[in-house]
Amino acid sequence: MPDGAQAVLDVRGLQTVFKVRGGEVHAVNDVSFDLKAGELLGVVGESGSGKSVTMMSLLGLLPSPPADIRQGRVTFEGKDLLQVDPATLRDVRGGRIGFVFQDPMTSLNPVFTVGYQIMEPLRSHMNLSKSAARDRAQELLELVGIPSARARLDDYPHQFSGGMRQRVMIAIALACDPKVLIADEPTTALDVTIQAQIIELMKDLRDKLGMAVIWITHDLGVIAGIADRVMVMYGGQVVEQAPVKELFGNPKHPYTQALLTTIPKLSEERARRLTVIEGQPPILGEAPSACSFRDRCPRAIPICARRNPPRFEFGDRHDAACFVAAEVSDAG
Amino acid sequence: MLTYIIRRLLISIPALLLIAFVIFMLLELAPGDPMASMPLTIPAEVKQQMREALGLGEPWWVRFPLWLKQFFIVEPAYWIDSAFGTDLAGGQQRIISFQSRSPVFDTIAERMPQTLWVVGMSYVVGVAIALPVGIISAYRQYSVFDQAGTFVSMIGFSVPPFFSGVLLIVIFSVSLGWLPSIYDTTHSVTDWDSFVFQLRQMVMPVMVLALQTTAQISRYMRAAMLDNLGQDYVRTARAKGMSERIVVLKHVLRNSMIPVITVIALGIPSIFGGAIITEQIFKVNGLGQLLIIALQGNDIPMVMTLTFLFAVLIVMFNLIADVLYGVFDPRIRYD
Ligand SMILES: Nc1ncnc2c1ncn2[C@@H]1O[C@H](COP(=O)(O)OP(=O)(O)O)[C@@H](O)[C@H]1O
Ligand SMILES: [Mg+2]
Numbered sequence: 001m002p003d004g005a006q007a008v009l010d011v012r013g014l015q016t017v018f019k020v021r022g023g024e025v026h027a028v029n030d031v032s033f034d035l036k037a038g039e040l041l042g043v044v045g046e047s048g049s050g051k052s053v054t055m056m057s058l059l060g061l062l063p064s065p066p067a068d069i070r071q072g073r074v075t076f077e078g079k080d081l082l083q084v085d086p087a088t089l090r091d092v093r094g095g096r097i098g099f100v101f102q103d104p105m106t107s108l109n110p111v112f113t114v115g116y117q118i119m120e121p122l123r124s125h126m127n128l129s130k131s132a133a134r135d136r137a138q139e140l141l142e143l144v145g146i147p148s149a150r151a152r153l154d155d156y157p158h159q160f161s162g163g164m165r166q167r168v169m170i171a172i173a174l175a176c177d178p179k180v181l182i183a184d185e186p187t188t189a190l191d192v193t194i195q196a197q198i199i200e201l202m203k204d205l206r207d208k209l210g211m212a213v214i215w216i217t218h219d220l221g222v223i224a225g226i227a228d229r230v231m232v233m234y235g236g237q238v239v240e241q242a243p244v245k246e247l248f249g250n251p252k253h254p255y256t257q258a259l260l261t262t263i264p265k266l267s268e269e270r271a272r273r274l275t276v277i278e279g280q281p282p283i284l285g286e287a288p289s290a291c292s293f294r295d296r297c298p299r300a301i302p303i304c305a306r307r308n309p310p311r312f313e314f315g316d317r318h319d320a321a322c323f324v325a326a327e328v329s330d331a332g
Numbered sequence: 333m334l335t336y337i338i339r340r341l342l343i344s345i346p347a348l349l350l351i352a353f354v355i356f357m358l359l360e361l362a363p364g365d366p367m368a369s370m371p372l373t374i375p376a377e378v379k380q381q382m383r384e385a386l387g388l389g390e391p392w393w394v395r396f397p398l399w400l401k402q403f404f405i406v407e408p409a410y411w412i413d414s415a416f417g418t419d420l421a422g423g424q425q426r427i428i429s430f431q432s433r434s435p436v437f438d439t440i441a442e443r444m445p446q447t448l449w450v451v452g453m454s455y456v457v458g459v460a461i462a463l464p465v466g467i468i469s470a471y472r473q474y475s476v477f478d479q480a481g482t483f484v485s486m487i488g489f490s491v492p493p494f495f496s497g498v499l500l501i502v503i504f505s506v507s508l509g510w511l512p513s514i515y516d517t518t519h520s521v522t523d524w525d526s527f528v529f530q531l532r533q534m535v536m537p538v539m540v541l542a543l544q545t546t547a548q549i550s551r552y553m554r555a556a557m558l559d560n561l562g563q564d565y566v567r568t569a570r571a572k573g574m575s576e577r578i579v580v581l582k583h584v585l586r587n588s589m590i591p592v593i594t595v596i597a598l599g600i601p602s603i604f605g606g607a608i609i610t611e612q613i614f615k616v617n618g619l620g621q622l623l624i625i626a627l628q629g630n631d632i633p634m635v636m637t638l639t640f641l642f643a644v645l646i647v648m649f650n651l652i653a654d655v656l657y658g659v660f661d662p663r664i665r666y667d
Contacts, residue, residue, distance in 0.1 A: 106565065107565055110565070120572060156662040158663050
């Protein structure tokens, strides 16, 4: 992987809050990360750890209200996506950054043909004529491995299986040759065999097209096979990030360590989900003032309850937000 | 699709026959005598003769098939004759009103335009207002606009036309004197001034009926839009970089219209029911008023025919609603 390559996407200090009845939910707290050109960044964490909200905040895809992006800077192609005007943001969405969502059964519009839905971004971002857009749509369906692509352009989403619909979603996301592809649990809703096919497809496509990918999942097993670098999220914060080998070989944060023990060995079929860690992920009513993992942490020390740990460096591109791992004395 | 429509039409035939029979028997069993309004001085045997002249002497199993034959064969034959100059009817007896002694369908044809103008226009106006109101209310949920829309809809739902109609008359005709309180059906539109007069006399009855339509349809529209605005495919459309206009007015609206269109189609017959009262209030001599007068005069052929036509409308628009559903929702297949 191109180490030290230029960052295509740079997120600093992102904070997203939902206004709900009787208070607030602090879903994303001071999240910072970057994405290098051509890199595949895996994002893992339990359900509710703020992965989706983080990614949707980048492109302003959260309905507001209730969502409110309090702080942060999202630099992409020299612009701050949190500040740009709506028209520029629309050009980035679907044009420069593609998005694939979790549930292919509901993510396509049921009343428009698949061809129409693929052609829509082509026509609006690339100003293609109808017939050129149609040719390109066919090409895209072939690219994502849908047989008899030309004929299937006129089919409606309900005429496709779940796996095929996710391929269509990927085709839509790739339509305008994006620089970045964000895939939010693209295989979670699919059967295991279909999952493997989609993962293969995504690997292929990345090698072929060379875009940078953010791959969200709660399945560390998937990440191990495809990611260059991994970012672990918990309670709306980044608790650890490292190159993939480093993370699996030398995890620093107790949460990451716990996650790694939940990966099923090939011989066992149990423990597929991360929820096997005792306890519940927190829902934060205010910005965290202490380590949000401390209640579930086997190694918590008193300082964990007093201060929210910053991200400590552990060598090249490896950091973790943990006092224990950083051996910070309990006096502070 | 075509076979589906044909099958549905075939199924509706026995249903309509049953409806016709039920209406007929209800009228047959109901107390009331078309002779009741005749002067008491007429001798009993003369009354009996008159009754027989009306065909009332026969038992129901003779009169019901006769009515069916007249409705389904003789009347269409007369209509074809007058349209194409043929002679299919051959002078057979048409359905005759007890009161006016003229063919029921001639009277209906006379009254139809008034009702269509007022009722039809009010439905068009009501739907035309309801759709944008519903869309905006949903898109700006809980905004001042939405709250106002909810309030007006509540009024439309809960205030009956005989109240809102009279209220309008009191305000705009009696107090302000802006609009005529009585609908002049003899008025014909020939130039600009008479057109304005026609508009002025239509405003109040149309508004009273439109308020009801708007109240209902705008609620349906709002609910359908809200349902769809939260769907995943809306997020997909935004993530593709579509403008809000395309997202809302194309992706969301197209899905939301599916249930709303069926509601609109199903509501068309019921608006004729609403016209009964509104026409009374504004003295519009349309079909609603015709039905009331026929009921009061025990004019059984007229009541029977009007009620049955109403039933036909309901069955027909049910079919239309189902067909529209299939046209607008690609997931529905009728085969
Ligand atoms: N519309 C919303 N209103 C309130 N809270 C929300 C909303 N959407 C997400 N959240 C909260 O944000 C947190 C993070 O959610 P999410 O990013 O979807 O988690 P995941 O990591 O599973 O993708 C959760 O605690 C969730 O309850
Ligand atoms: Mg998620």
